[in-house]
Amino acid sequence: MYAAVVRSFDRPPRYEEFAAPEPTGRQVLVDVLAAGLHPRVRSGANGTHYTSDGSLPLIPGVDGVGRLPDGRRAYFVADDDGPGTMAEQTLLDPRRAVPLPDDADPVVIAAAMNPAMSSWVALRRRISFQPGQSVLVLGATGNAGQMAVQIARHLGAAGIVAAGRDQQRLELLTGLGATRTVSLAGDPAEAADRLGKAAADVDVVIDYTWGAVTERAIPALLTQRAERSAALDWIQIGSMAGPDITLPSFVLRAANLRIMGSGQGSLTAAGIVAELPSLIDQFTAGTLTAAALPVPLAEVERAWTAPIETGRRIVFTPSASA
Structure with a gap:
C-alpha cells in the first residue's frame, strides 16, 4: 500500500510504499477514506508529543474515516501503539470506532472530530x-x-x-x-x-x-x-x-x-468513544460546522508545510478510497 511515512523527525512525511499492517485480535483492516492533519498529528510526526517514544519509521495520523470490508463506514481513533491513519489502509479496533450515518461527509468528519x-x-x-x-x-x-x-x-x-x-x-x-x-x-x-x-x-x-x-x-x-x-x-x-x-x-x-x-491518559478510550456518536450527530445535522480542505494523500509532503487559510483543516484522502 501507499502511505505517508515519517523517517526523520526533521522532515515532513513522504508518500511511499509501505507494508500493509496485519490485523490481530479484534482489529480489522480498513480502507482509509479521510484522515485529518491535526496539531496532535504534527507533534507526533516531529517527535515532540508527550506520548512519542522516538521510534521510526512511523505512519502519522490519530483518527479518520474508514470503509470496513462489508462496505460500512466508521469514524475511528487509531490504537495508541498501532499504525497511523495516513495510509491507504490501516487497522481499526471496533472498540474505538462508531458507525457513520449515510449522509455524513467523511472529509468533514475527519476534519472536525479531533x-x-x-x-x-x-x-x-x-x-x-x-x-x-x-x-x-x-x-x-x-x-x-x-x-x-x-x-x-x-x-x-x-x-x-x-x-x-x-x-x-x-x-x-x-x-x-x-x-x-x-x-x-x-x-x-x-x-x-x-x-x-x-x-x-x-x-x-x-x-x-x-x-x-x-x-x-x-x-x-x-x-x-x-x-x-x-x-x-x-x-x-x-x-x-x-x-x-x-x-x-x-x-x-x-x-x-x-x-x-483533558487528553490521552486523563480519560479512558472507552469514555472518549462513548461521546463520539452524539458529537457526530451534531455535525451531520449541521448544528456544529467545520471548514475542511481535502488533499490527496500523494501530496502529503507539499501540503504538510504549505500555508493554509486560517480556520480550515487539511484532510488527506488516500487514492485507494476515491
Missing part, C-alpha cells in the same frame, strides 16, 4: 458542566478553540468569552456563540488585564494556550473575581504558547481554583 472532541469531552467528561454556566475559551481563534465556542453554546453556556490574538477570527466568533471577545494581542500585561476584567467570574476555562499567556491569565482572573470561593475549573488542553508555567502558591490558597488536563 478539534471538537477536545472541548466536547472536557465539558461532558472532565467536569460536571451545567447549562447556564459561563465559559472562557483561551486560544479561541484556533480551529479547536473556534469549535469550543460552538460546543459551549450548544451545551447551554449562558456566557462565552472568546480570547485570542487574531482580531479577524475574534470578530467571526460572535456569530458562533461568543458573547464577548478579548484580544490577546499587544502588550502581554495589558492583554491579561483586559482578560481579567472580561472573564473574572466565569465558571470554566478551556485553555488551548498554556505558557506565558496562562501564567498571566490565572492571577488576572482570580484577583478580579467577585467571589474567590466560587469554583473555577481550569481545563488544560493545548499548549500553543508554551509547555510550562510558573504558578504562584498563593493562587491555589486564595481562590477555589481547580486545574486539570
